[in-house]
Amino acid sequence: MADDEEGRLPGIPEHSIATSLPQGLADLGGMRSRLARYGIQFGVSYIGEVLGNPSGGFKQSTHYDGRLELVFEIDMEKMIGWKGLTFFANGYQIHGTSISADNLGVLMPVSFIEATPATRLFELYFDQKLFNDKVSVRFGQLAADSEFILSDGAGAFLNGTWGWPSITAEAMPNGGPAYPLATPGVRVAFNPNDQVALLVGLFNGNPAGPCGNEDPQVCNPHGLDFRVSDPPLLMVEGAYKYHQGGGQLPGTIKLGGWRQWGDFEAARDPDRVIDGDYGLYAIIDQMIYRLPGEGNPKGISVFGRVIGAPSDRNLVDIYWEAGMTFSGMMPSRPNDILGIGFAYTGISDDVSAFQKASGDTIISDYEALIEIAYTIHVIPGWTVQPDFQYFWNPGGHAPDPDDDTKAVPNAAVFGVRTSINY
Numbered sequence: 001m002a003d004d005e006e007g008r009l010p011g012i013p014e015h016s017i018a019t020s021l022p023q024g025l026a027d028l029g030g031m032r033s034r035l036a037r038y039g040i041q042f043g044v045s046y047i048g049e050v051l052g053n054p055s056g057g058f059k060q061s062t063h064y065d066g067r068l069e070l071v072f073e074i075d076m077e078k079m080i081g082w083k084g085l086t087f088f089a090n091g092y093q094i095h096g097t098s099i100s101a102d103n104l105g106v107l108m109p110v111s112f113i114e115a116t117p118a119t120r121l122f123e124l125y126f127d128q129k130l131f132n133d134k135v136s137v138r139f140g141q142l143a144a145d146s147e148f149i150l151s152d153g154a155g156a157f158l159n160g161t162w163g164w165p166s167i168t169a170e171a172m173p174n175g176g177p178a179y180p181l182a183t184p185g186v187r188v189a190f191n192p193n194d195q196v197a198l199l200v201g202l203f204n205g206n207p208a209g210p211c212g213n214e215d216p217q218v219c220n221p222h223g224l225d226f227r228v229s230d231p232p233l234l235m236v237e238g239a240y241k242y243h244q245g246g247g248q249l250p251g252t253i254k255l256g257g258w259r260q261w262g263d264f265e266a267a268r269d270p271d272r273v274i275d276g277d278y279g280l281y282a283i284i285d286q287m288i289y290r291l292p293g294e295g296n297p298k299g300i301s302v303f304g305r306v307i308g309a310p311s312d313r314n315l316v317d318i319y320w321e322a323g324m325t326f327s328g329m330m331p332s333r334p335n336d337i338l339g340i341g342f343a344y345t346g347i348s349d350d351v352s353a354f355q356k357a358s359g360d361t362i363i364s365d366y367e368a369l370i371e372i373a374y375t376i377h378v379i380p381g382w383t384v385q386p387d388f389q390y391f392w393n394p395g396g397h398a399p400d401p402d403d404d405t406k407a408v409p410n411a412a413v414f415g416v417r418t419s420i421n422y
Contacts (some may be wrong), residue, residue, distance in 0.1 A: 011036030012347035013043040015070075016421050035362030039078030043071045048114050049158070049417035050147040051419050055390070056411025057104040058400050062217050065096025067113040076126075084129035091121045091223070092180060105395040107170065107316070107345050109162035111417075115180040116215055118213045121223035123182050136189040141226065145178035147187065147199060148235050148256065152285040153303030156325045157373050158387045158417055166345045166367075167307050167319035171277060172233065172260060181207035188273060205260055206230035231262030244286070251286040257416040264313040265397030267350035268357075279309035291328050298328030303341075311348040315396075318346035335377035347396040362407050368392040381421040382391050389413040399421040 011032030012018045018026035035041070046420035069092050076085035084359050095117050100109040105302025125140025145164035154162040160169075164178040168177040177183040185203035208216035209227050215315070220227075237256030244251060256282040268271040283305045290299040311317040328334045347364040355363050369391055376384045394408040 007101045011041050013041060013421070015381055016043065017379065018151045018422055020379045021067075028231055037078070039075030041073050043077075043368045043421060045069045045071075045419065045421040047419045049111060049113070049415055049419060051099045051110055051387075051413055051415035053099065053103050053411050053413045056406050056409045057394060058402060059103045060097075060101060063097045063099040064104065065098065065111065065114055066094075067115075068093040082291060083119070084133070086127045087125075088127065088385070089121070091119070094180065099413065102251075104391065105401075105408055105414075106369075106391055106411075107166045108159055108369050108391075108394055108417070110160075110389060110413055111158050112160035112163050112179065114160065114349075116217040118171055118180075118217065118221055120180060120221070121175045121182075122180065125274070134186075134190075134191055137145050138187040138189070138379060140184070141182045141223070142185040142201070142203060142241065143177050143179060143182040143203060143236055144203060144233075145176075147189075147202065148237055149281060149283070149307070151283050151303045151305055152252065153301060153323055153325050153339070153341070155343055156337050156375060157323075157371050158385065159317075159343070159389060160343070160367060161343050162321070162341065162371075165305065165307060165319050165321070165345075167279065167309060167314075168258070170259075170316045171279060171309050171314050173230070173262065174208040174211060174219075176233065177203045177207050180217060180223070182223065183207040184226055195241045197241075198254075199237045199239075201235045202320045203235070204230050205233040205262060215414065232261070233261075234236050234259045245290075247409060248290050249287045251284070254281075254283040256281050256283075267312055267314065267348050274313045277309065279311055281307040282303060290298060296328075298334060300324060300326045311350045314348055315351055316345055317348040317350075318344075320344050333376070337375040339371070339373045339375070341371050345369075345396065360399075361405050362397060364396040364398065367396045383419045385417040385419070387413075387415045389415075394419070 009027050010025060048066040050064050053060055055400045069090060073092040074087040076087060078084040093113045096112045100106050100114055102159055123141055123143055125138050125139045125142055129136050146304055169175045183204040185201060187201040190198040206226050208220040211219040215268045235258045237254055239252055239254045241252050260277040264277050265271045266274050285303045287299055290296060302324045306320040309317050321343040326338045345367045347366055352363050371389045372387055373387045378384060394411055397407050398407050400408050
């Protein structure tokens with residue numbers, strides 16, 4: 001059986017541990033290669049992690065959580081001759097317990113895989129490419145956090161805020177169209193050249209619908225609600241890629257925003273309703289040092305995001321982060337990545353004013369995080385990540401559940417994650 005043009009057996013995804021396995025294990029019974037002839041490719045991945053807080057929070061203990069993911073992708077041109085059309089679906093089996101909810105009460109979740117244990121569908125869509133692949137139209141059940149508000153530096157970390165930031169998770173109804181809740185929508189991408197990109201997405205604005213004080217993941221327990229009647233969410237993002245340092249140091253700038261329709265409670269007066277919500281953001285990713293060697297992609301990169309939303313209707317009105325990654329730091333381990341990042345979640349002044357007027361003892365102001373992570377590439381498709389996180393003012397300086405006269409203490413979290421893609 002011939003390998004494909006990249007040296008992989010047909011049907012095996014890029015960055016899969018299968019590329020390091022004997023053919024009999026990589027392509028069980030020849031199933032992957034047979035399906036590939038019809039344009040069908042599948043992948044299985046597992047993330048498991050142990051996380052504990054020896055100090056701080058309102059409880060100290062160790063937690064395990066894990067996520068099994070199954071992905072299917074079909075090239076419809078190979079299957080039925082429809083040029084440019086792709087079908088995609090993925091789903092999760094989520095298990096374990098959440099250190100963020102059970103021990104800390106933080107706004108920036110310790111892990112981006114933390115969720116209510118469940119087996120659920122996530123994304124399910126068709127993607128049609130047009131005009132020599134310069135335009136892509138995606139429609140179906142979509143997650144905004146798979147494409148919008150992303151920084152290249154985010155992949156080096158465990159905390160969920162580096163992906164879908166705390167400000168959007170708090171501002172949008174039931175967390176918005178983001179893991180683990182996707183929602184029906186349509187996304188149009190325009191890439192006229194290698195430097196410029198434009199993304200426009202229109203989503204059903206509430207992935208779980210009216211849910212009261214219930215966990216939205218319980219209200220939409222398996223990702224099968226496919227709601228289309230809630231007030232919509234519009235997201236727009238533009239990106240520009242460039243090179244510095246004689247063309248050796250690539251960078252990207254992104255500007256974007258969102259507009260959410262519907263009714264929102266006023267922060268100072270919960271009985272008053274405000275029409276709609278919105279936010280604006282800017283992102284930068286910049287390589288500042290490239291390791292010697294022609295075309296070497298390794299080196300030091302920095303990143304930053306700043307996001308704002310109105311104070312009068314949001315718990316969080318400002319969010320910013322900054323960090324750096326160093327890939328190839330040790331010549332003997334060229335694929336390892338060190339990441340160091342700081343994130344700040346600012347509580348709205350209107351929310352703080354309402355708490356003071358209500359006579360609360362503990363007044364919210366901000367939550368801050370520093371994370372240091374090191375990604376060890378054991379073999380292609382298998383990584384191990386030791387991780388350290390420290391939180392100032394968990395929950396934005398929230399009261400301790402056992403004693404509301406004092407705030408939840410600052411917390412240190414240590415952990416290790418392993419990820420396997422097959």
